[in-house]
Amino acid sequence: MYWLYRRARPHPRPAAGVWLWQRALGRGGARRRVDLRLLLLLLATILTALALARPYLLRVSPGPLVLVIDASASMAATDRAPNRFAAAQALARPLLEAAPQAVLVRAGLEPRVFGPAPGPALLEPLAALQPGDAAADLEAAIRQGQALLPGAPVVVLSDTPPPPGVDGYWNVAATGENRGITALGRGFLAIGNASGRLWDGRVQVGGQTLEVRVPAGGFRVLEYPATPATTLRLPDPDALELDNLAFYRERPPRVRLEAAPPSLVRLLQLLGAQRVRQNPDLEVRFGRPPEDPEGFSVYFATEAGEARRVFDLEPTHPALRSVELVGYALPIPPPPPTSWRPIVYDASGEGLVWAHPRGLYLPPIEALQDLPAFPVLIYNLLAPFRKAMAPLGWNGVLEPQVVEGVAVNLSAPSETFLPRPVPDRPLHAARTPVPLAPFLVLLAALLLWGEARLAGRRSA
Known part of the structure; x- marks a missing residue:
């Protein structure tokens, strides 16, 4: 760098008497002038050193x-x-x-x-x-x-x-505060109160208006005269309108029979079921059930062993709600596959009625058709298919309404109790790194070019 600085400086040539003039000029303590060439060279050196460190900037760049x-x-x-x-x-x-x-x-x-x-x-x-x-x-x-x-x-x-x-x-x-219809069925509805205070309000059921009191952050269940078609409304405004209106609709359960015992056919007619050949809600078959039924099916055994008295049952199973079988004698059907579990037992724990997530396995129909519990059992099996109900979002429906006989409602407590x-x-x-070294080197080269131009002018 020093050589670059000195390369264009002329060699001194002594001349008589010149030293006297230089001495006279120096006596006043003349100010030192900044040498622009030296400054440019120093800046170029600093920029080159920085470039060797490979600095970079982080640039924000949107991506996918x-x-x-x-x-x-x-x-x-x-x-x-x-x-x-x-x-x-x-x-x-x-x-x-x-x-x-x-x-x-x-x-x-x-x-x-x-x-x-x-x-x-x-x-x-x-x-x-x-x-x-x-x-x-x-x-x-x-x-x-x-x-x-x-x-x-x-x-x-x-x-x-x-x-x-x-x-x-x-x-x-x-x-925000909200109230809404969180559940409904034949003859009952539940109202949720998503607020921090007791709510005294009204609910319109058909043409009747009922007073209701719902605790803060809780529910209230109301009963009303059951009908196959009902419109329910909460008239008071709140943060969410979609759960203030609901519809209840029923339709005949669709049943397909593999065989047609007269007692079962008459009972299905009394319960309002519709016999079909295709797309049934429930299918009645006879014989030992398979490992995994395709659709919901009820199987009646065609043969059975000795009769045993019912000692216990699972009252929480939907098919056994209000079904009184304890004390009655039922023949033991052939055991089903391992995917089925017993829900009605004799005193020794032997299964008399078996259940699957998509079906029920019963003793022969001749042993059941004369029992008082038989109509209740068949009613319970048909009950889930009576409701013509669907959640909001079904087939793109986003407001409570009845579409082709199906009531589309919200009825979702997690939505009524608005998330907080x-x-x-x-x-x-x-962030994408942008290297700065090329820019620094280019700037240093420009400074050296400028210094060279200045040196050329002075030598001229």
């Missing part, structure tokens, strides 16, 4: 994104203006606008996926989404989004806590 938005009914609550779902949409827009590639997933009863596509192209589908499903399967929505865009960070917008493993989460819950706020987990933006 999987965005999951909760579309459950609680997201329609108006305790955030205009509602929780609109707040989630507002948070989602800038994320999609910045994403070069994204997948948008609506989390409801079944996930609905949009993309992969450039983020801005998903703004229109985002604006068209509406909440209202009776539940949101966030985990299934995340799995579908990750399958379409592997490796992309996952962001969840919801009013419920996120599943583990998400990369970003924004909570849109609030603290939890902390956010913002997504950490992806």
Whole structure:
């Protein structure tokens, strides 16, 4: 560097008397002038040393994104203006606008996926989404989004806590009060009170208005005259309208008979069942059951051993509700496969009636048809199929109504008791290192070029 500084300096040439002039000029303590060439050389040296250290800057750069938005009914609550779902949409827009590639997933009863596509192209589908499903399967929505865009960070917008493993989460819950119809059946309904105070209100059942008092954070069950079709309404406004209206509808259970014993045919007619050949709700068969029935089926044994008196039964099983069999003698049917379990026993623990998640195995019908409990047993088996009910979100229905004879309601306590706020987990933006060494070397070269120009001018 010193050589560069000295290379253009002329050699001294002594001349007579010049030293006197130099001495006279130096007596005044002349100021030292800053040498611009030396300054440029020092700056070039510093920049070159910095370049050798390979410095870099972290630049925020948007990347691909999987965005999951909760579309459950609680997201329609108006305790955030205009509602929780609109707040989630507002948070989602800038994320999609910045994403070069994204997948948008609506989390409801079944996930609905949009993309992969450039983020801005998903703004229109985002604006068209509406909440209202009776539940949101966030985990299934995340799995579908990750399958379409592997490796992309996952962001969840919801009013419920996120599943583990998400990369970003924004909570849109609030603290509004709400009341709603949380369950209903033939002749009864349950009302939940999602507030911190006792609620005195009204419920309209058909053309009748009933007074109701529901404890803070609790439920109240009401009975009303049972009818096959009923409309129920809570007239008082609150944070969520979707659970203030409900419908109850019944339809004849559809039964297919493998054989037609007269006693069973007459009983099914009395209970309002409909005999069909295809798409039954319940199928009646005769013989030993298989390991795993395809649909819900009732099997009557065609042969049996000696009769044993019923000693005990499982009263909590739905088919045995109000069924009095203790003390009656029933023949022992041939044992079913191991996937079936006994629910009616004799004194030695031998099974007389067996159950499966999709069926019931009974002794021969001749041993049961004359018992007082037989009509109750058949009624219990038909009861689950009488309701023509479906949850909100079924077939895309997002408001309580009756669709082709099926009552579509919310009836979900987890939605009526609106989720409360939890902390956010913002997504950490992806940062790309930008090396600075090339820029530093280029700047140092420019400074050396400038110093060379100055040296050339002085030598001239």
